[in-house]
Amino acid sequence: MSQDLYRTSLTLLTDLYQITMAYGYWKKGFAEKKAVFHGYFRKSPFKGGFALNAGLAYVIDFLNNFSFADDDIKYLSTITDAEGQPLFEADFLEYLRNLQFDLTIHAIEEGTIIFPNEPFIRVTGSLLQCQLIETALLNIINFQTLIATKAARLRIAAKDDQLLEFGLRRAQGIDGGISATRAAYIGGFNATSNVLAAKLLDIPVKGTHAHSWIMSYDDELQAFKAYADVMPSNCIFLVDTYNTLEGVKNAITVGNSLKEKGYAMNGIRLDSGDLSYLSIEARKLLDDAGFTEASIVASNDLDEYLINSLKIEQNAKINVWGVGTKLVTAYDQPALGGVYKLSAIQDENQKWQYKVKLSEQINKISTPGILQVRRFKNANGKLNADMIFNEEENISNNPILIDPNNGIRSKKIDKSKNYEDLLIPIFENGKLVYNSPSIHSIQLKTIKELSQLDDSIKRFYHPHEYPVGLESTLYNLKMNVIHKLKS
Amino acid sequence: MSQDLYRTSLTLLTDLYQITMAYGYWKKGFAEKKAVFHGYFRKSPFKGGFALNAGLAYVIDFLNNFSFADDDIKYLSTITDAEGQPLFEADFLEYLRNLQFDLTIHAIEEGTIIFPNEPFIRVTGSLLQCQLIETALLNIINFQTLIATKAARLRIAAKDDQLLEFGLRRAQGIDGGISATRAAYIGGFNATSNVLAAKLLDIPVKGTHAHSWIMSYDDELQAFKAYADVMPSNCIFLVDTYNTLEGVKNAITVGNSLKEKGYAMNGIRLDSGDLSYLSIEARKLLDDAGFTEASIVASNDLDEYLINSLKIEQNAKINVWGVGTKLVTAYDQPALGGVYKLSAIQDENQKWQYKVKLSEQINKISTPGILQVRRFKNANGKLNADMIFNEEENISNNPILIDPNNGIRSKKIDKSKNYEDLLIPIFENGKLVYNSPSIHSIQLKTIKELSQLDDSIKRFYHPHEYPVGLESTLYNLKMNVIHKLKS
CATH class of the missing domain: 3.20.20.70 (Aldolase class I)
Known part of the structure; x- marks a missing residue:
């Protein structure tokens, strides 16, 4: 059992609601509408000041093999609704059988220090495919990043x-x-x-x-x-x-x-x-x-x-x-609460409509946009601040970062040229464009990254909070979308 | 990677020290000496009063497929010692390549309520094979029993x-x-x-x-x-x-x-x-x-x-x-501390030599013998007490149970005929002699078992401690072995 289990396709490694939603999108004719989702977590694990990104190589492997096998389709045809009728119609299952993975994916490299609210992955492409891969992505990255x-x-x-x-x-x-x-x-x-x-x-x-x-x-x-x-x-x-x-x-x-x-x-x-x-x-x-x-x-x-x-x-x-x-087992916190949220969807005119998920808790409200993470470093190479911005906007040379959970906390970046954009291309329209480094190189990257992180952020008790902010245009966009939804 | 990973043999799913010990046993000529190991845990998880046994079907699958593949042997030949020399000699690797799984295994069925100190599995056979399967057994049972x-x-x-x-x-x-x-x-x-x-x-x-x-x-x-x-x-x-x-x-x-x-x-x-x-x-x-x-x-x-x-x-x-x-993730206690201990080994005359692992903490001292768990029930079908005994001894009809961690706590069982021995044959000399029930039957067994457990043991706060004792002859044997080792 444990061995046969893994000789199967992993494409069904997902929650059923991803497939019922996919069915709904397909039936309603917008399965292939272009969407953007981001994966991120809201709080560093272990009451710490940072997380170390890991799992991308497994995600790549999962996506490279993403395809519904005959026995996957056969199994899906046996699922029934409350009336005992097949949940999915045959044409939809044929659509799945013929589905070609063609998403565009940007991600942060393994062995990179990451912080709350920063997208570690950005998935762009058909709404249906974005949805189908969510659960496996979160399963893999949540666990490996945690450990x-x-x-x-x-x-x-x-x-x-x-x-x-x-x-x-x-x-x-x-x-x-x-x-x-x-x-x-x-x-x-x-x-x-x-x-x-x-x-x-x-x-x-x-x-x-x-x-x-x-x-x-x-x-x-x-x-x-x-x-x-x-x-x-x-x-x-x-x-x-x-x-x-x-x-x-x-x-x-x-x-x-x-x-x-x-x-x-x-x-x-x-x-x-x-x-x-x-x-x-x-x-x-x-x-x-x-x-x-x-x-x-x-x-x-x-x-x-x-x-x-x-x-x-x-x-x-x-x-x-x-x-x-x-x-x-990450004994004192055995799960990382990474989530995956829709942040934009194209309308009939290929114009982005920005999306947020509301919540009574401000830190649970998602961020709209086509996001990128820009990391600014000091002259000595130490990490200074990270800026989340919308790639659809032009960014000032002296951007202002605003804390997404507290609009009165802001930080100005003075014309820094010492920065790096962390989300890099992994798949372009389904084609792998990234070479995974060896595990030894990833470990070397970790060691280097840790050396660039201030001790105050690395300490175990009440670590200093590293500055991560929304670029001010993005912050304003987020507020606009929220207020529009609330009214 | 994540998919290829599982298309391999799982035989190397073990700690290296199991293989170095196997090598030592083989070199010293007693790899095939007959030994007995038991798997058990010391404390119910979640501060609760019981555990629910699970994982056996996966263990059976693992053991049915237990065999060193060519690339396992090839990999083992590349491991080196501190001097950079191969750790294992070629003849030993040939021995592993030809190894036929032939252990005798008794286990408690899935969906059975179990308690601390009771062996949920008993493994009998060559010392070398007993050792090689330890880690996988614990990995599978610890996790599934926990969840x-x-x-x-x-x-x-x-x-x-x-x-x-x-x-x-x-x-x-x-x-x-x-x-x-x-x-x-x-x-x-x-x-x-x-x-x-x-x-x-x-x-x-x-x-x-x-x-x-x-x-x-x-x-x-x-x-x-x-x-x-x-x-x-x-x-x-x-x-x-x-x-x-x-x-x-x-x-x-x-x-x-x-x-x-x-x-x-x-x-x-x-x-x-x-x-x-x-x-x-x-x-x-x-x-x-x-x-x-x-x-x-x-x-x-x-x-x-x-x-x-x-x-x-x-x-x-x-x-x-x-x-x-x-x-x-069993969030409040993400690991069950199940262990696997040697309890007897045959000498040159095929006589059992009983073994314990000492510790300063009494609950960490293992129990010697060829153990069985006898569960006594009341007339109403409710669980009354469990007795751990040595199958090599004749047991009285009115046995006395002694708490292994507190010799002054005892309980007498009056000639009860309403009992069941929980460890049943799974493999005999490597041959599977057990039919795993369907997962639905296992769930039904769980529901029945839970109904037979007194509410005081099922409660979440300060549950009543269900009586599990060593049969008095076994208790005395354990004390004798301990005192002999200490002197």
Whole structure:
């Protein structure tokens, strides 16, 4: 089941209402009316100051394979309405069978820092197709961006230490593991324990042994010796099966034999107990025995707060961090609320009609337009401010940015030439025009981007809010559309 | 990428240390030593009193396809140690290539209520194979059991109301969506919006329209009319795009036209705002207009606590609940900490040597033995107590159960004949001997099991702790093994 499941077309990875709406557009003769949708989120995850964009390569793959297979059509023909009649007529299903993906898509590259309200994707083309791809796009990007952001936060906490991803057994399903491994690497992790993800995605893989190795022997020392016999150059001894500091002593005994044979013990791993105390004591034991180069790996419910505390407050002697559950499930906020909203639709004269979704909550009102995100940098390369603007308007050289959720907060940009437009072409009328970088390049981009972000925005508690504003013409357009709808 | 990814063998869906340990066992000549492992969790999720077992059908599928493909072997040959040398020797990789899955597996059926410390799976066979399948087993069962449990809690809160699963766009990856839909249905949901899951798993699918349908028209009334034209027997009108109660009035206008044409409007959907107030007002408007049969569907960050409050404290007039993010990500506890521990291994004379993993925390000490779970029921069919026992021992007719985490808590079972042993044969020496029931039968089993569970155990706040104990001989065995290890 789990395997067959993925040998199918993924085109039906959508909510039924996307297909009923598509049917409605088709029946009413405006399936191919040109529309623009944007994907964005409203709040940075984890009460943080930023997010790290990820998932685009999967979106590209999904769209490259977007086509209704025969058994998709057959299945759709079996869906019935409240009267037990087929929900969709045969001609519509024929239309779907022959549908050629031809949308134009702009997106922000993976490994880019992004902020609330900024479109990370812009989809232009037939209303029907825009709608059909919504759910899969959100599923992929919401999750990978969430985990990449968590990983980037862990990278910030761990500074230059090694970070290993160990989460597969607690991940949310098979792909919850594999996509999380990918996003963790994008966010700055060094390696994973997940062999399948490593194989498929070209990510370094690490692993030594678990408690069961120790338990399969009569005692721990024997177990360490046997392991060192077999893999003398892959020795990180897990020392907490019975008694942690006794375990460290056993590791040292075996480390000495390894040394005699010309090998260096790589280190030890702590997986329970007081990681601060145990790592400090273990470090002393190891140093006293001459193993100053041996690593101390720690795991056990780690997250960015605990790593930060262990390093800064507790002076723990840990230099490799194994992070599992809290990373791959984004434990303290397991979903990113990314949304996808219609912002413009062409009328009979090919003129854009701008659209917003109203709400009592100002931050839930969507922004109309054909949007682009312009990022301004300071002379030192640090991020200064982001401007969301309507590509249909001419933008002043000295634009004014207005907070979309608070019209009295504004910021003036002085004729800056140091800027970049973040949404770049991915598909043009269905044709892929973008080369996805390697996952290693994406990770390098992350590291560079993080270095350009002010520390005040990266901190975990009450981070500074990075300025993101609507260019003033766009702000006015939004207000006009809102007031027109309300009257 | 996301599609190719799943066209591969899933055999490498494991942590690298499982393979390095397998290599160690093989090198040391005891790869085929007979061992027993059990999977179990230590605490019910969501601070609740029970869990609902799910995932077995996926585990069976994974194991039925367990075999190293050529490209798996090729990939493993590229992994290197700290010296840059291949980690695995060629003969071991040949051994893996020729490996035939031949484990014996007992498991608890899907849709069964389970409790902490009870093995939901028992794996017997070669130490090497037991180890290689650990990670995938935990990944699958941890997630599906977590979501099925959440769904069962929502079923308890919603009583006989309809429950719809709407989570795909916020799920943790593609399979995080599909597996969650499956588990939600097992836990008692009526239908899903996820078309692919519905197609693959034979689950009822539902959907009407989103805000974008409304926004693609000049006004809401036009949009409702157009929708009703196209799908007159599938009309649940989403009424909150602009102003909810005005939306209800527009729905009524269109409902009246439908009535004239001989159709019944199915209902309306609320997706924002004060669900209690809006549903009460909407119900009045609908009833006054003669639409007493029209459903009121609500969605927007619902969970079991909110549904409970809306129904019981707020007297909301909602009879269909659409639940997304909070269900499919198990938002308040996004991981079940299921573990998999070695509990016995055969010595040279084929005699079982019992094993435990020690810990400073008593609830983290594993239980030795070849375990079975016996469930005793009362005369009225309600669950009375569960006993974990060692199948190698003869059990008294009047067994005493001892709390594994507190030796002074015990319970005597009086000669009960009303019991069932929950772990049943799934694979015998690699051969599948179990027919997975249909997902509909599993859901029926869930409903029956929930009815047999006392309300005090099902409640959300401080539930009563259901008695699960070690049979006294097993308890003594465990204490003996612990004391022997400590001395």
